[in-house]
Amino acid sequence: MRSVWLSGYAPLVATALIISIVGIGGLAGAQHAQLDDGNATVDVVAPTGDQLAVESGRFTTAADYLRLPDLVVDVSSVSGTPRIHYRQTVPELGIDRQNARLIRREGRIRVPLADVAYPPTGERPEPGEYDGRVLVRVQSFSTDTVVANRSVRIGVPE
Amino acid sequence: MTPPPVRSRFDDSRWLAVVFGDRIGLCVFLVGVLFLALTWRVGFFIVDSRTVANLAASVAGGSLAVVDMPYSLTVGAQPGLVEVGGNYFGRNYGQVYLSVPFVWGFDALESVVPARLLLAGGWSLGVVALGRTAGRVFGRPTLSLAGSLAGVAATAIAVGVLTPVDRFDQPAALLGLQVTSLLVAAAGGTVLYRLLGRLEGTRVAAAGGFGFVLATPIGFWGTIPKRHVFTATLLLLVCLGFAHSRDATDRTRTVGRAVAYGAIGLLASIHAFEAAFVFAVLVPFDVAVHRQATLRSHALVGAVFLVAVTPLLVTNLAIAGDPLGVPRTLPDATAGSTGIPNADVTPETVGGPAGDSTPAVGADGPVGILEPLMGLVATLLWIARYMLDAVVAGLATLQRPQALFHTFVRSGWIPGVRYAVNGWEAVELSMFEAFPLAAPVISAPLLLGADRRNQWREWDVHVVDGLAAGMAAVFVLVYLPRLPLHSMITLRYVVPAMGLVLYLVCRLPPITVALSSHARTTGLAYAVTVVAGGLVFVVAGVSIDPATGEAIQLHGLVGLSAALATAIAVASTTVGGTVRAVAAVLGIAGGATTLFLLSASLWQLQYAPYALDLARLLAESLPPIG
Numbered sequence A: 001m002r003s004v005w006l007s008g009y010a011p012l013v014a015t016a017l018i019i020s021i022v023g024i025g026g027l028a029g030a031q032h033a034q035l036d037d038g039n040a041t042v043d044v045v046a047p048t049g050d051q052l053a054v055e056s057g058r059f060t061t062a063a064d065y066l067r068l069p070d071l072v073v074d075v076s077s078v079s080g081t082p083r084i085h086y087r088q089t090v091p092e093l094g095i096d097r098q099n100a101r102l103i104r105r106e107g108r109i110r111v112p113l114a115d116v117a118y119p120p121t122g123e124r125p126e127p128g129e130y131d132g133r134v135l136v137r138v139q140s141f142s143t144d145t146v147v148a149n150r151s152v153r154i155g156v157p158e
Numbered sequence B: 001m002t003p004p005p006v007r008s009r010f011d012d013s014r015w016l017a018v019v020f021g022d023r024i025g026l027c028v029f030l031v032g033v034l035f036l037a038l039t040w041r042v043g044f045f046i047v048d049s050r051t052v053a054n055l056a057a058s059v060a061g062g063s064l065a066v067v068d069m070p071y072s073l074t075v076g077a078q079p080g081l082v083e084v085g086g087n088y089f090g091r092n093y094g095q096v097y098l099s100v101p102f103v104w105g106f107d108a109l110e111s112v113v114p115a116r117l118l119l120a121g122g123w124s125l126g127v128v129a130l131g132r133t134a135g136r137v138f139g140r141p142t143l144s145l146a147g148s149l150a151g152v153a154a155t156a157i158a159v160g161v162l163t164p165v166d167r168f169d170q171p172a173a174l175l176g177l178q179v180t181s182l183l184v185a186a187a188g189g190t191v192l193y194r195l196l197g198r199l200e201g202t203r204v205a206a207a208g209g210f211g212f213v214l215a216t217p218i219g220f221w222g223t224i225p226k227r228h229v230f231t232a233t234l235l236l237l238v239c240l241g242f243a244h245s246r247d248a249t250d251r252t253r254t255v256g257r258a259v260a261y262g263a264i265g266l267l268a269s270i271h272a273f274e275a276a277f278v279f280a281v282l283v284p285f286d287v288a289v290h291r292q293a294t295l296r297s298h299a300l301v302g303a304v305f306l307v308a309v310t311p312l313l314v315t316n317l318a319i320a321g322d323p324l325g326v327p328r329t330l331p332d333a334t335a336g337s338t339g340i341p342n343a344d345v346t347p348e349t350v351g352g353p354a355g356d357s358t359p360a361v362g363a364d365g366p367v368g369i370l371e372p373l374m375g376l377v378a379t380l381l382w383i384a385r386y387m388l389d390a391v392v393a394g395l396a397t398l399q400r401p402q403a404l405f406h407t408f409v410r411s412g413w414i415p416g417v418r419y420a421v422n423g424w425e426a427v428e429l430s431m432f433e434a435f436p437l438a439a440p441v442i443s444a445p446l447l448l449g450a451d452r453r454n455q456w457r458e459w460d461v462h463v464v465d466g467l468a469a470g471m472a473a474v475f476v477l478v479y480l481p482r483l484p485l486h487s488m489i490t491l492r493y494v495v496p497a498m499g500l501v502l503y504l505v506c507r508l509p510p511i512t513v514a515l516s517s518h519a520r521t522t523g524l525a526y527a528v529t530v531v532a533g534g535l536v537f538v539v540a541g542v543s544i545d546p547a548t549g550e551a552i553q554l555h556g557l558v559g560l561s562a563a564l565a566t567a568i569a570v571a572s573t574t575v576g577g578t579v580r581a582v583a584a585v586l587g588i589a590g591g592a593t594t595l596f597l598l599s600a601s602l603w604q605l606q607y608a609p610y611a612l613d614l615a616r617l618l619a620e621s622l623p624p625i626g
Helices: A002-025 B016-018 B023-039 B049-060 B095-108 B115-138 B141-161 B173-198 B202-214 B226-244 B250-270 B272-289 B295-320 B372-397 B401-409 B436-449 B463-482 B492-507 B508-517 B519-546 B550-577 B579-604 B613-621
Strands: A037-044 A051-054 A064-067 A071-080 A083-090 A094-103 A109-111 A116-118 A128-139 A144-156 B082-083 B087-089
Touching: A037 A128, A037 A144, A037 B082, A051 B401, A083 A109, A083 A144, A094 A109, A109 B508, A109 B579, A116 A144, A128 B016, B023 B115, B023 B173, B023 B202, B023 B579, B023 B613, B049 B095, B049 B173, B095 B115, B095 B173, B095 B226, B095 B250, B095 B295, B095 B401, B115 B141, B115 B613, B141 B372, B141 B613, B173 B202, B173 B226, B202 B492, B202 B519, B226 B250, B226 B272, B226 B492, B250 B272, B272 B372, B272 B463, B436 B492, B436 B508, B436 B550, B463 B519, B492 B508, B508 B519, B508 B550, B508 B613, B519 B550, B519 B579, B550 B579, B579 B613
Parallel strands: A051 A144
Antiparallel strands: A037 A071, A051 A064, A064 A116, A071 A109, A083 A094, A083 A128, A128 A144, B082 B087
16 A cells, blocks of 8 residues: 555655645746846857858758858856847848847857758859858847957858 | 555556556557657647647637637638638637647636646656556556656656746647647557557557657657647557457447547548548448448447537538538638748649539528438539549559659658748658658568568468558558648658558568567667667767758658668568567667657757756757757
């Protein structure tokens, strides 16, 4: 009988109690996972270059990709819950990709951006060089600090 | 005196046997639920799910018409919406009806307990139940205790990481749809387990049951509110009922037939045309096998079928004024809009008989019994002719080798597919890439002709095999003219047939011998593939940093390799190859699919918040890839 209680009823009771206390009591939420007031010191580790390239897709996708590098930053002096916002734009190609990550602790944070795919034929950019911009910001309800704002060149091969 | 063994009141309850067959069937169900819950994202993967979700919100509020549109404000962004008399109606009403109780439940409980917490608690209880059940199956109380501790720990962790945003920003209708789909998908595993259990040993049955969710694309679509997992489970239920109808007693034969036809009736309320095809396949088998059935048996089966199709008939009557006027044949409300094109093409839009038209809905004419009767006959003739044309068109597709190659063997970049819909990402996998365990079916002709002195038993082909093969073949044929197509991902139009294919694979003699004699080898190979393969994928992903299409194609290449290895291993048993090798590659092939399911849901396709915060933690622990 004791094994039935240990392996059956007790966990049921325990789980129901936890859910009831936490849920009804409104005690849920040990971590803040929403943007709030705050600030942080951010040093951009990558990307460092000012050239982006369109490359052939791998694993027989046949698509070509404008590879957008991940943002890598070292974060220190964190207060509150700000976020790091990463944006890459290439107006002539109609590209505007952005992503953000909440800053919850000091250390290294990586913010990826999805690569831009192009078909092997048809709707592709004309070969040549294009101007783009990389923008990195630390944002919160009380802050909007530009950490990096620089131009990049995108090369589209023949 | 030795005390009697401790017994729970459930030991003596018939509910276990009726619903799950036995405790292993319950384990299959629970594993399916727990796995799918980890991959569950509360959001929309395909745009026409918004139509079904809006419909669910409206039906839960008491209206067959789409009057609430919490998920999409514009008509053009809801593919599949039809318009009748100024009102909008949706599709898949049967799926919606099944979901409504859960929608009400989430609505009612949301004000008391946040849905996120509810789901976390439910998952934890599932872990407890699995541990307890597995402990009884294997006779190890420590398993029960471990499951209990794991379940409570999971609750504590979930509560600890629960965010202050503890309510999903999606109303209850989507949650209800998704949880219904999840439960139906998991139930499909149990149905397959019970079906195989009637013909094979426990190990084969269990492998098939677990494999239904873990090793087929069912695991991908299990929580995405499309009709495909419903159809997959119902097709297996048809087979189970038919298998049951082969029993000795009159009563069980009738019950089995009733289950089979009842499943088709339920399917009809989800997709009437798919149900019509399944009906057309079942009837010849039923007639051939049950020639001696009594009139009473036929009447009972007919009554069950009528009850099962009643939701369809009532819905059609309420919407179109015609019990046979299914919503899918009604005017498309999005036609001419600048909204998103309907990517979820269904058979009826391929085109019925040229020059003919569906008997007019609500047509005027002389009042009398002859007019409706003639209308009914005309409708049935139209349906029959449409079905014949669809099968003929499917057979004609067999003369398109390039399309067949891309559909079944290798995807890559497929000419003619509208990749623009998915941002030019090559995310469409072939059958063997997404479902490598299907590969042994191509060895079946070789096995049929093989010397029976080989190391497997004589192949006892059962009539249920014929039914399963027939349904699978018709399903594939009907959709073949449309394939390959965009937004299929894992050939989703054919996903319903994949449960049947897995059943047929598990019936092949080398497979049954391998699973019966070398189950540990299969299990070990599966575990190593998932764990070690997962680590390799993570390392490779970080170093390669693939785009979405590249990652999916990499999975495809791995799946295709596993499929090839499986087919070769099975075929080689005709010339002295070992069944232990078959057991190993089965585990690898299954593991490859599980890896794809986990990778796609936790890593590559993060399109919405996770239902479980545990899953979110897992996903956030993986290195980001672009």
